Amino acid sequence: MNGTDIGRSTLIGMPPWAIVLFYVLTAAALAIFTWGIVRLVRKYRMGRRAAGRRPAASELLRTFFRAIGNVTVLRDDLYAGIAHLLVLSGFVVLFIGTLIVLVDRDILRFVLPSLVFWEGDFYLGFSTFMDVFGVILLAGLLMLAVRRAFSRLPQLDYRHSFREEVSRRSMAAGDWVFLGLIFFIVIGGFALEAVRLVAVRPEFEVWSPVGWWASDILRSAGMDAGEASSWYPVFWWTHSAASLAFVAYVPWSKAVHMLLAYVSLAWKDETQNASLPAPPENEAGGYTAPTDLTWLELVGLDACIRCGRCHVRCPSSLAGMPLSPRDVILELRNHANNTLLHLRGNGNGLHRMTGDVIPEQTLWSCISCSNCATHCPVGINHVPLMVQMRRALVSDGSVDEQLQQTLVNLQRCGNAMGQSDRMRAKWTKELPFKIRDARREDVEYLWFVGDNASYDPRVQGYTRITAKLFEAAGLDFGILYEAERNAGNDVRRVGEEGLFEMLAEKNIRAFAKSRFRTIVTTDPHSYNTLKNEYPAFGAEYPVIHYTELLAALIENGHLLPVRRVGGRVTYQDPCYLARYNGLENTPRTLLDYAGVELVEMKRRGRDAWCCGAGGGRLWMEDIPAKDERPAEQRIREAAALDGVDTIVTACPKDLVMFTDAIKNVGLEGKFFVRDIAHYVWEAIEQPIPEHLEKEA
């Protein structure tokens, strides 16, 4: 057989009016598609400029491969990830295939007939390739449909977390339309191929295995060539109409995520959760309307495919508080569309974005743990959005009484407890040695102790252990005494930007008066803001966490673990260490040095479950929750581990939260929370090695 005989023509046998109609429909579909995209772009242009830098070409390329490779989808849900990978690869291949046919048949054939290539061996390979990927696509769709129809996965539960009256039925229907439309196109394509292969049956078409096999079935069911020929136009038109409808449908549905998710991921500022963006320059100093959002944030709202990964990882949501990151995003999207596209319920005061669309209780439920943003496959940064809206509430003075008292305390005394700043270093009085005053003496390490570790009697004991460890290691360190102020990490996340700046300025002035090389913090929250946010205010110092310092002291031989402490414990990753700053291994190493057996909880590291104190929640009145609070849920999870009676942590706020939670779940005296320093101390305590005594 001659190579050039292999191939086929398209649109053959169709009357001229039909060909014209087809091209008219194609043009219409493309017009609707373009219109949809233009409409979206116009909406995004109503947003503010995003502060982040423009991604470099290499980053754009890298994100492209990450998107094609489904990295963010596979990461946390293997089943959905594989299904999505199958659908995506099938879709991309079939789409490219369609483009190839378009280029060959509709362009080259007329312009440069000598270059026509959709024939011969290429045609055969192409046919097989397309058939195989059609099947792959169907398999993926089937997996997704089964999951959606039969599993009771909580992430697919669309019930609204803070607006119970909202029906999500049309939203759920939209999901099925999306799945169904692709399914219909692929099945229709195979059916069309099968009917064609009944009508004309060139031997070489066995290279289209699925179509060939389906045509065999049709033939054995009694269809002959004549019948097939008469059915062919029906199938052809159905398939073509469905495909064109899909093109038109993309920018008007969740299908648009195939374009927007890429933009959202490529432009995503990964540092934005750890280092919050500045407030917008409006009167409220926060988000009060969709036009306050950056264009990238508006893109993110539309990119959301309501996969619910944030929804099932949000501790507040799972505690039954009136918050779900998913619902916040979907409500904001609705509101943005209503105001920016349809000019409905607009800024005439009927629907305030902050307060009505997103209720205050919803905003105050956020604990800024960032579990949502960390797992969002389309790159939405939820935490900055929440904080920007909180800023508008704070600007209005809409804070609860307890939080108000705390903020006033922080203004007046520089600590959340409302205790005198002169008492900040009172905890040192019970130490057998005096800690140096970094404002008066040069030290290598400036120890930024933090509010809880300084003032809270539940934590002070551990603070003294840490001090003794530093002293035992002969560390050259000092503290700021009454000049230290709350670092402001959670003040900033409450939305009180002015107070955060004030606290930061005071701390930075105290830093400037002191001579030191490195800051070491007890609190992971202080660690985060000192390390990631203070540089923008001019304070650029190396910042480490005390667990890092302890590990280094052991590794350099300044602390010698001489005894295996023993016991089985589990470890709580503080959000601001693990998720925000990737510090997962060091604390675990410390437990290893101390000879403690570590039994891991399932949710750890970047997946860790928050204690519920972050984002200033520790300072607010309780919000009614339908289920147990995050800290209590976490204690139950830890206590269920075999032979584990202690949860170890490296965060004073965890200590506070878990101490209460243990009482609340009735495990007092049976289950314990301890700071990691406790184990290091036990491991080195007796006797303190001679060479260290000499050094000291």
Next chain:
Amino acid sequence: MNILVILKQVPDLVEELEINDDGTDLDRTWMRYIPSEYDEHALEQAILLKEEHGGTVTALCLRIGEVDDTLFTAAARGADRLVRIEGDFEGISSRDAAAVYADHIRRGNYDLVLTGVQAHDDLNGPVGARLAAQLEIPYVGVVSGMHLDPETGVIHLHKEYPGGLLTVIRTELPAVVGIQSAVKPPRYVPIAKIRQASKSAEIGEETAEPQSLTPGYTVRRVFKPEGGGRAEIIDGAPEDIAARLVSIFSEHGLVR
């Protein structure tokens, strides 16, 4: 309508209070002052009235300690005019202070004067009353709500009495009102607004020579309560505790 709110600086109880060498007053050398809580309610009530009926709110402070922040905070809350009176006011009695306030008010054009019903550093509570007496206008104290009728210039004041009774008192303006609490608790003022106010708001400065009016009073002694009581903790089984209680009661002749 022009409202004057009198703000007083009182010692911050977060700090340990020291008594001076004479034992007649607090040691004010290192004292940290905060605005009196009742005065903050008075200011909030004034702002609420202004929001409802319009007019101006003037915040007035005697210069005791650092007062500018307090005034700027008042501006951030919504006060239109800030006045600081300079003079030697440390430890001034409420009676003498009332004379200074009265002098300012006579020169001004105020329809309503609001102040906290008392302040925790004297607990005398007569500033409002003395002020009203000097100005010869009505005074109502311990007020926790109000309703103004701008047409008639009449104000209805809500007052709670023990035993669950609530009264509404009607008075004509001008008047002095001692505020127990505003209708709504004072709102939070974000630092950004205070900072903005400290840049844009101006503090009007006046001076006054405080007069010591006679007859007055003198503080003889300020001291920390001396512990004198004894407590006996009874431990043991409930039966033993009960038996011990009975014997104590009969010792004191409470039971026979």
